[in-house]
Amino acid sequence: MKNNLEQSMSLANPAPANLSLMQKIGTLIGMTGLGIILLAAFNVDFPNKGLWLAISLLSITAGVIMFSYGLYGNTVEGIKNNGVWSKSISSRGLLGWLAGISLTGFYIVLYFYPEYIGLAKDGGSNTGIIALFDPLSRILSGNPASQWFVYGTLYTIAILTFGIKFIWKYRHNRYHQIRTISVMFFQTAFAFLIPEFMARLNSDTFKLPYYDLKNVWPLNHYLFEGYNVKSFINAGNIGLALLIFGILSIFVITPILTYKFGKRWYCSWVCGCGGLAETAGDSFRQLSDKSIFAWKVERWVIHSVLVFIVVATTGIVHSYLGNDTSKYWLTKDTFLIGVAVFLATLFGAIWYFKRHELKKDARYGAIGYLVIILALIALHYTSGEQNIFIWKASKVKSAYGFLIGSIFSGVVGTGFYPILGNRVWCRMGCPMAAILGMQQRLFSKFRITTNGGQCISCGNCSTYCEMGIDVRSYAQKGENIVRSSCVGCGVCSAVCPRGVLKLENGAQEGRINPNEILLGNDVNLMDLVNKK
Amino acid sequence: MEHIVIIGNGISGVTTARHIRKLSDKKITIVSAETDYFFSRTALMYVYMGHMKFEHTQPYENWFWKKNRINLKNGYVTAVDTDNKELKFADNSTMSYDKLVIATGSKPNKFGWPGQDLDGVMGMYHRQDLENLEKCTPGTKRAVIVGGGLIGIELAEMLSSRNIPVTFLVRESSFWNGVLPAGESDMINRHIREHHIDLRLSTNLKEIQADENGRAKAVVIEETGEVIECQIVGLTAGVSPNIDFLKDSKIEINRGVLVNRHLETNIHDVYAIGDCAQQHEAIGLRRPIEAVWYTGRMMGETLAQTICGNKTEYKPGHWFNSAKFLDIEYQTYGWVFSKPMEYEKQFYWEHEDGKKCIRISYHKDTKEFLGINNFGIRMRHEIFDKWLTEKRDIDYVINHLKEANFDPEFFKQHEAEILQHYNSQLVTNA
Ligand SMILES: Cc1cc2nc3c(=O)[nH]c(=O)nc-3n(C[C@H](O)[C@H](O)[C@H](O)COP(=O)(O)OP(=O)(O)OC[C@H]3O[C@@H](n4cnc5c(N)ncnc54)[C@H](O)[C@@H]3O)c2cc1C
Ligand code: SF4
């Protein structure tokens, strides 16, 4: 993945004359780093792997940083979108397609054919690229590398280096600087280092499952799978504490933070998928589809994924619970009834408190809710030991892992960055985003405030909204933007040339203002205009 | 069904149409010779700079018009026959109307400079200007821009974004100083130069010279006689109403189409709004012709009411405006004059980085707050609108400035420093 972004970046401008010397040197150095990895892929056996790996990763890092410096270093602080739509890479030109295809290819190899990049086959030792990463893996966790370790390392380097590029690009904007440092930190510490160190604690008698603490269910869709829960429980108090943290994360911590700050606290400050999208994916944010049609598709797809994962997770937990109350208090039936009661209360409460705001959305909500309840009933009657409905539990899991985990979040979500934009997964496929989005829409202080009548309908905000929100359609009417999909990246506000948009957490009153209250006009007239 | 015909698909005409549709079932037709669909003129620069594609400047998707039963006609109106309520088009076809709205906007000024119609010489107003500029760009080694206003500096930024060296001829002794007081104007002078734009103040154009193919090859400076070689000349010395096609009609015109406070012309059932309309008498401190986006929109909202049977006067609220000078954002609320009125006093604060400043204007006797210019700091429209209505005094405004701050979260705040500066000035003035 890193591979292609780097490559494409170096060729960013179709007129090479526009590359500064600094950019050319950066490109050369970065390519050298990649070249080493590529040679490893063709099974060149490096004598001192640790050294070569270090040279390679450092060159990639130095290359991107030099390139970025060449790009922004000598410019006056400000918005840096010149030529975005004339560069081949960022406007779905030939380079964009090439990058997209190679990224997708990389993901396919990673998920389905890791042996091509050298993953050891039963008991042997790693070869190729994965072997190149062995020394680093041994330092961190004590174990040889896997394809996921290679991926994690490159992923982290991508967030770090392109994070620096992003900070450079927005060096006049502290909101962007701080949130970028935040995603860089969470990726490096929580997603990359801590799980590796946790693996170090493991011994023959004690084993923690791999756990990225900030990866919350349902994004972390295997959190409640039988083997995972079992290994948490087997790891004694620490394991149990982690499991409880996982449950609190989704039911307590997440709602509180989302209430206070909107879903951005997660999606553009903490999350790894979001982190990559905001840094390495920044050059592609303008490619998201802004049409109302796309919005419709988005809402159906993302909420279907959510319904699916709720049912699937319930089914998975159901499949490994027992029937005998004397063995364990939580049985299959208590669990199903518990889930049903929880969802009924939740849906009832939303309907009761928010029915005026929701109107048509409430109907869709009801449909989703009905599907889940019917599924639960079906679960009860059709599922026995180890199967969900009529399918084997393991089949359901692998189907989910394949469809959502691999195809959607990896191959399409990241592989198609240069074609569909950097947040397709977050927008269309992430069940976590769906949950946070509902919270944000219904119970949150967050909104994007529109500055009276200052909008000139230029369209910069909509163009650069990675979530495909037509920000302008609200701003030009003087409406605040309160949309479930908004990840609070703040780019709309940054690129607005008239200072119209501000991300804020504030009182509920006036948060949603569906009236055209464009200031500057005759006040009585505005009353008339708003009369329905 | 009554047929409302609107000439011009800019913000004024389109706003009128949208609001008429909200209020009624009348037949609506919008005529324009420029583009099929409404686009945001203010965003033209971003298309050239590659920030957006042209389609991104269109605020509504293409299906919008049909769905709302707003007919779009692409055609150039050459004459209006108000006796027969009929329009004549360039292709000699005609269209009849029951009510006519003239919203034809502006055109760039040309002051009769020798060579002003050569190839490579252009204004920056219509989509066609953008296409022309794009066509002339390859091979351009230098561009000269004549006229230091909002469009001039945008054009300078556009060309610079493509690495074309720009010489910027400004007649005034400091950039846009008819509107901006000295402090702000000088800040922008410095910022223009920081962007390596060759800013020439107090400099006039004498003539544009042609090469053997009739394309501009150089300009001559009035004051010094200097010849500057260039391949593009941008004429951005202001705009004026685009109403030549009305010269032979019975509609009364001056510089613009003359209208009363109900936006009615001298002819029954004919109205004019937006850039092309001229008030018989200026409203408050406003100019009789207001060529800005917001006023076009407001006139459109107002006129829709009148056309739909609820006769409404055009009563704009407190003045506001905004712009962006390269990387420095500017907003203004209320009135701040470049040369203070006799009743006006001003307070000015500039940040040490020389890229942020505010100027607050107030009444010298009552201390009533009259207006603010803010550069590099975003301010809330709502709050200033309220303070102006409530007639707050300057002390109140300075002490509550924080409430009006609209900068993104985590930005450095300067209210304390501003307050301190204000207090220290009071001491020295006392
Ligand atoms: C580059 C640029 C930047 C600007 N930036 C800002 C800004 O930041 N803020 C701001 O407040 N204002 C800005 N303005 C001014 C603002 O764009 C105008 O005030 C506004 O667009 C006027 O709208 P309108 O509807 O009155 O006319 P227009 O937008 O000019 O629309 C009139 C339409 O009528 C068509 N037309 C004219 N005559 C005929 C005819 N005889 N037959 C058929 N069609 C005809 C024209 O081709 C045009 O399409 C800017 C203008 C320009 C050019
Ligand atoms: S609306 Fe603005 S803050 Fe929200 S996702 Fe879009 S660009 Fe980011």
Ligand code: SF4
């Ligand atoms: S909100 Fe800002 S960026 Fe968006 S259309 Fe309005 S002026 Fe342009």
